[in-house]
Amino acid sequence: MAALDVEKRAVLAPPTRRTLPCLALFLGVLVTISIGAISRRCSEKTFLFTGYIGSQADHSHFRLKSQAVNSRSPTAKADETTSVTSSAAASTPTVLKTFEVAQPVLMPxxxxxxxxSPRHGKDYSPEQCTVQLMRHDFAWSYDAPFVGTYTPPDCEFNRVVLxxxxxxxxRQFDRLAxxxxxxxxxxxxxxxxxxAPPGISWIYLKDMTEYMYFWKSPQKIIFDLGNLINDKYTGIFNATMTAIFHNADVLTEQAPPSDLIIPxxxxHGANNSVSxxxxxxxxxxxxxxLPxxxxxxxxxxxxxxxxxxEFWWSNVLQNDIYTFNATAGELPGLSPFREVQALIDGQLAGVEWPFPVIFTGGVVPSLHRPIVGIHAFDLREHEIDITPFLPLLCDGKxxxxxxxxxxxNSTGNSTSATPLTDSVNESWYVTGKxxxxxxxxxYSITTGDAPTIVSPRPTIVITRSLTTTPNGTNETLTYTTSVQRTLQITARNLKTQHYSSSSSSSPAASWSQSLRYTNNGxxxxxxxxxxxxxLISGNDTAVLVPEMPFSTSTTTTTSPSSSSLRPNASGLSVYRAAYTYPLLCNSSYAxxxxxxxxxxxxxxxxxKELTVEGPxxxxxxxxxxxxxxPGDDDGDGEEDGYIAAAGGGWWGRGALASRLETIKEGTAELRQSGDGRESIGWGEARQVFWFGVEASSSSHDHWRVGRREELYYREVEAVNGTVVEDLRRMKGREEEGGSEGWKRTVLADAAALVYA
Structure with missing residues (x-):
């Protein structure tokens, strides 16, 4: 998904000087998916180099059902289970509903x-308090974003969903918005x-409660979706965005909405332009x-x-960008590693090793119809806690x-001293808050010692090997990239209105990160x-200053007046995020x-695996x-509100963490005539998604640490644009025989569905 329209208007020609995923991207807009006439041929293909899999991740545990490897089904009881099976052949064209698999959101x-998606056989209908924020057709819209105004509704609310x-x-490219x-x-x-007509549709529900600072007052809305229309690219995006407002006391450890948000x-908002x-x-x-x-x-x-x-994760080392210049063309360089850095006064405050989002035109477009890639509809932000910098930031300057x-940047023959670069290739779109x-x-002033920053140089190891034919033509290139980084920032003697550190030998606030990266190309x-x-993996930890006096509640509500920081046994509040991002891409063209x-x-x-605990x-x-x-809103005959429905089980006595595990796999193929007038593609994809609650490492009861319960599960498969199987569960239940029996049988099988 190129950012500039000069890229989008590129004329298709024999593939030269393009990396493989980019080539598929430009061809994607010409693909016609034939649902009725094409068999499931892609599942029978033997792709090149499928045996070349590095040691850092085992991909053998997850296969498409057409590859004759079936997962076990959990034995857990569920109060909502649906299974949908349909034929891969469609008698008449229908609108293709595309979707991203993600965890549910809280609605009224x-x-x-x-x-x-419908729940309990009926479509969701927004209740009482809604505001339409946008109704707009994005046709020729480069440098012409939608600009509108938002006025808060005349109702009480503490939660907002888009x-x-x-x-x-x-025919159209995928576009960033x-x-x-x-x-x-x-x-x-x-x-x-x-x-082609009748086209596609999609809906995405996005919880936006963290922006309550904006929702409570009038705002200018700028929505940027750059698109172009001509005789070849005809797809207009007809978009509607509605905000749904409601009240709910949420009993989690999420921080309450902040008092202030600074971009x-x-x-460029004053000029009705993008920022x-x-x-x-x-x-x-x-x-x-700052205040x-x-x-x-x-x-x-x-x-x-x-x-x-866009496909930075497939780039080569800078030494090798011209390796195949005589055949496939120049390759993008500066390595397949990227680090997004946040700096305060030139000092490193934290990093993000980005999740490799693959957009709906990426690699081969038929991989993403109708199940789009992980985070394609919701690109997530990374949190970096800068509380240790407060003694510096609150000095009035x-x-x-x-x-x-x-x-x-690896150049020359030596790879032993590869440095981080100060910039990368065009282009990265970045903002922060x-x-x-x-x-x-x-009138309170936060004081303390200046932050102590321990940030050793990343450990970087790269290797490369090249083979040539007898006449000297480069034939194969193998390269590996390994990076490790640690970061520790602490602030001592931190004093706020309600808190001062009890001992100068113990930090009042700290931020630490530990990350690993490997890529075998x-x-x-x-x-x-x-x-x-x-494979990207990381652990982020923030030890935070709680408000005084400490709350004795086992949970906190996400109302603006509640405390964001509930202390653990040591008297401090802890935020943790642990994440793992594996990716295997095997592509070829001729x-x-x-x-x-x-x-x-x-x-x-x-x-993707993600565990989050704390505020x-x-x-x-x-x-x-x-x-x-209170009450039975969804008609299932049981009291709603999970704490009430569950009856205060093992999860009701300490800190909780969210746990997400998902895998998406697909195979696809595209063919196009030399004149570019005819093209055809086919593909299939399957995704397994597990989301639940886990007793966190901050729990006072050590026997509970690591215990999990499933809250939402989905397993969906599509072939040539048609969903052929869709299994879902909402609100997993404990089996008869007690929590120990439930833990032993249900969680073992739930994990097997994701990993076996």
């Missing part, structure tokens, strides 16, 4: 699936690629004078690669906040086939000598199940 009548609905038909309140980015999404952006920075062309820096009574601060970062950096993206929680006393067939096997006919095939395997800024998904709403 209880949990709702994020794709707007309903974003789109229809489109014709960003929503702003004035200068502040609040949501980043992308579009599906439309099909780190280009700040994202484009790196490396621009300097993503703001200079800001002096801050008790907690979080720097969130939103960043993704576009144009030549101006300070700089910078976002930078780095790669690796400061979420600030303030003391009640506006293998390019063969003179540059026409490529495999990348990637051009016939006569006529220039083109074929592309690919096998894509991608997953996170953004919603985790637990909100949909842990609310104290």
């Amino acid at each position: 009548d209880g949990p709702a699936e994020s794709d707007g 309903n974003f609905s789109v229809v489109s038909q014709g 960003i929503m702003y309140f004035g200068d502040t980015e609040v949501w980043r999404t992308s579009t599906a690629e439309p099909t 780190i952006s280009a700040r 994202r920075f484009m790196l490396p062309a621009e300097n993503a820096t703001n200079t800001i004078n 002096r009574n801050i008790r907690r601060a979080v720097f969130s970062v939103s960043a993704n690669g576009q144009a030549g950096e 101006k300070h700089t906040f910078t976002i930078r993206v780095a790669g690796l 400061l979420f600030l929680w303030l003391d009640d006393d506006p 293998h390019i063969t067939a003179f540059g026409y086939a490529q495999v990348n096997n990637l 051009v016939s000598p006569q006529g220039g006919n083109l074929s592309i095939s690919a096998h894509l395997w991608q997953g 996170s800024v953004f919603v985790t998904g637990l909100e949909a199940f842990f609310s104290s709403r």
Whole structure:
């Protein structure tokens, strides 16, 4: 999904000087998916180099059902289970409903699936308090975003959910979209690629409660979705966005909405323009004078690669960009590693190793119809807690906040001293925000020692090997990239209105990160086939200053007046996030000598694991199940509100963490005539998604640590644009025989569905 329209208008030609995923992207808009006439041929294909899998991730446990490997089904009881099976052949064309599989969101009548799917046999209908924020057709819309106004509704609310609905038909690329309140980015999404009439549709429900600071007052809305229309690219995106407001007491550890949100952006909202920075062309820096009574601060970062950096994870080392110049063409460089850095006054405050989002035109478009890639409809932001910087930031002076993206620059024959770069290729779209929680006393001043930063140079190991034919033509390239980084920032003697550290020997606030990255790349067939096997993992921890006096409640509500920080046994509050991002992409293409006919095939395997505990800024998904709403809203004959329904089980006596595990795998192929007038593609994909609650490591009861319960499960498979199986469960239940028996049988099988 290239960012610039000059890229989008590229004329298709024999593939030269393109990386494999980019090539498939440009061809994707010409694909016609034949649902009725094409058999499930892609499942029978034998792709090149499927045996070349690195040691860091075992991909053998998850296969498409057509590959004759079936997963076991959990024995857990569920109060909502649906199974849908349909034929791969459609008698008449129908609108293709595309969707992203994600955890449910809390709506006025209880949990709702994020794709707007019906629950209990009836469609969801927004209740009472809604505001339409946008109704707009994005046709020729580069540098012409939608601009509107928002006025708060005349109702009481403490939760807000966006309903974003789109229809489109014709031929078009996938497009990036960003929503702003004035200068502040609040949501980043992308579009599906439309099909011939009657086209496609999708809905995405997005919980936006963390932006209550904006929702309580009038705002300028800027929604940027750059698109173009001409005689070839005909798809217009007809978009509607509605905000749904309601009240619910949510019993999770999510932080309450912040008192103040300050953008780190280009700040062009006053001119009705977009406020994202484009790196490396621009300097993503703001200079800001902050309030002096801050008790907690979080720097969130939103960043993704576009144009030549969309498939950064498949780039080669800088030494090798011309390796296949005589055959496949120049390859993008600066390594397949990227680090997004947040800096305060030039000092490193934290990093994000970005999740490799694959948009709906990426690799082969038929991989993503109708099940789009992980986070394609909801690009998530990364939280970096900067509370240890408060003694510096609350001194009444101006300070700089910078976002930078780095790669690796390996040149020459030596790979032993590979440095991080100060910039990367074109282009990265980045913005940031400061979420600030303030003391009640506006005259209070937060003080303490300057932060101590321990940030050793990352450990970087790269290798490369090249084989050539007898006549000297480069034939294969194998390269590996391994990076490790640790970061520790502490502040001592921190004093706010309600708290002062009890001992100078113990930090009052700290932020630490530990990250690992490996990527095994293998390019063969003179540059026409490529495999990348990637694994990113990380652990982020913030030890935070709680408000005094300490709360004795086992949970906190997400109302603006509640405390965001509940202390653990040591008297401090802890936020933790642990994440793992595996990816295996195996793609190849060929051009016939006569006529220039083109074929592309690919096998894509991608997953995500995420555990979050403590006062996170953004919603985790637990909100949909842990609310104290009374009554039976959804008609299932049971009291709603998860705590009430569950009867106060093992989860009711300590800290809870959200746990997400998902895997999506697909195979696809595309063929196009040499004149570019005819193309055809087929593909299949399957995704397994597990979401639940876990007793966190901060629990006072050590025997409970690690215990899990399933809250939402979905297993869905599609062939040639048609969903052929869709199994879902909402609100998993404990089996008879007690919690120990439930833990032993249900969780073992639930894990097997994801990993076996």
